[in-house]
Amino acid sequence: MSALTLVIGNRNYSSWSLRPWVLLKHLGLQFREVLIPLDTPTTKDEMEKYGPSGRVPVLLDGELCVWDSLAICEYAAELAGRGWPHEPQARAVARSVCAEMHSGFANLRMEWPMNARARHRRTVSTPGLEADIDRVDEIWNECRRRFGAGGPWLFGEYSIADAMYAPVVLRFNTYGARISETARWYMATTLEDSILQSWLAAAKVEPWTLAQSEVG
Numbered sequence: 001m002s003a004l005t006l007v008i009g010n011r012n013y014s015s016w017s018l019r020p021w022v023l024l025k026h027l028g029l030q031f032r033e034v035l036i037p038l039d040t041p042t043t044k045d046e047m048e049k050y051g052p053s054g055r056v057p058v059l060l061d062g063e064l065c066v067w068d069s070l071a072i073c074e075y076a077a078e079l080a081g082r083g084w085p086h087e088p089q090a091r092a093v094a095r096s097v098c099a100e101m102h103s104g105f106a107n108l109r110m111e112w113p114m115n116a117r118a119r120h121r122r123t124v125s126t127p128g129l130e131a132d133i134d135r136v137d138e139i140w141n142e143c144r145r146r147f148g149a150g151g152p153w154l155f156g157e158y159s160i161a162d163a164m165y166a167p168v169v170l171r172f173n174t175y176g177a178r179i180s181e182t183a184r185w186y187m188a189t190t191l192e193d194s195i196l197q198s199w200l201a202a203a204k205v206e207p208w209t210l211a212q213s214e215v216g
Contacts, residue, residue: 003030003031003032004024004029004030004031004032004059004060004061005031005032005033005034005059005060005061006020006021006024006031006032006033006034006057006058006059006060006072007034007035007036007047007050007051007056007057007058007059007060008021008033008034008035008036008056008057009035009036009037009038009056009057010035010037010038010203010206010208010210011035011116011199011200011202011203011206012114012115012116012117012203012204012206012208012213013038013113013114013115013116013210013213014038014056014057014114015109015114015167015170016055016056016057016069016167017056017057017069018114018116018163018166018167018170018199019057019069019070019072019073019163019164019166019167020057020059020069020072020073020076020163021033021057021199022163022166022193022195022196022199023073023076023077023083023160023163024076025195025198026158026162026163026195027076027077027079027080027082027083028080029076029079029080031059034050036056037208038208038210039210050065051065051067052065052067053067053068055067057069057072058072059072059075059076061075061079069102069164070098070099070102070160070164073098073160073163073164074160077160083159083160084159084160085147085155085156085157085159087147090146090147090155093143093146093147093155094143094147094154094155094159094160094161097139097143097154097161097164097165098160098161098164100139101164101165101168102164104132105132105135105136105168106128106132107126107128107129107131107132108129108132108133108136108168108171111123111126111128111129111215112129112171112174112175112215112216113171113212113213113215114167114170114171114174114213115170115174115213115214115215116170116174116199116200116203116204117200117203117204118174118214118216119173119174120176121174121175121176121215121216122175122176122216123175123215123216133172133177133178133179136165136168136172136179136183137179137180137183139165140154140165140182140183140186141180141182141183143155143161144182144186145182152186152189153189154186162190165190166190166196169186169187169190169191172187173187173191174216175216
């Protein structure tokens with residue numbers, strides 16, 4: 001297998017970059033990292049050197065280019081031979097909640113942008129944001145109740161689902177989401193993860209600030 005290269009954006013703000021990065025680390029896949037700062041005059045040109053979408057993340061494996069966070073996670077799971085729950089019903093639900101995260105929660109994304117190093121931020125609550133928070137809480141509770149007996153993650157062992165929801169945990173931590181006890185325990189598991197902690201440590205010392213993501 002050729003050496004992998006993962007192209008990411010700022011750790012502090014790039015939720016889409018966090019997802020494949022944390023999964024690759026959990027799967028034990030070795031990769032070279034390229035970081036392109038977001039929202040600079042050269043950002044778009046730099047991104048277009050690596051992938052056709054002009055966005056991050058991008059995974060390069062020899063001549064193969066995989067773009068989009070979920071597609072990268074799927075490919076990484078194929079390389080590692082793990083990453084999804086083994087049981088078919090659990091795997092189907094895991095794919096469903098990943099797809100829902102990938103395509104939905106517009107209010108959560110817009111009103112609570114990921115800001116990994118920020119704490120105690122507060123915003124005006126809206127019905128759309130509250131609905132998104134409630135839905136995430138429901139997903140976490142349902143996955144833990146039905147499939148979480150084998151470990152502390154959504155489906156017991158760490159999976160793509162946990163990578164997909166990691167930025168949501170950081171958002172909830174930044175803005176102080178009011179969630180159920182089960183959801184709080186899941187947040188604690190994620191925040192205590194040593195791999196995520198290494199991402200957060202690097203985000204803390206980044207020199208860049210994006211004004212549009214400094215809300216609350």
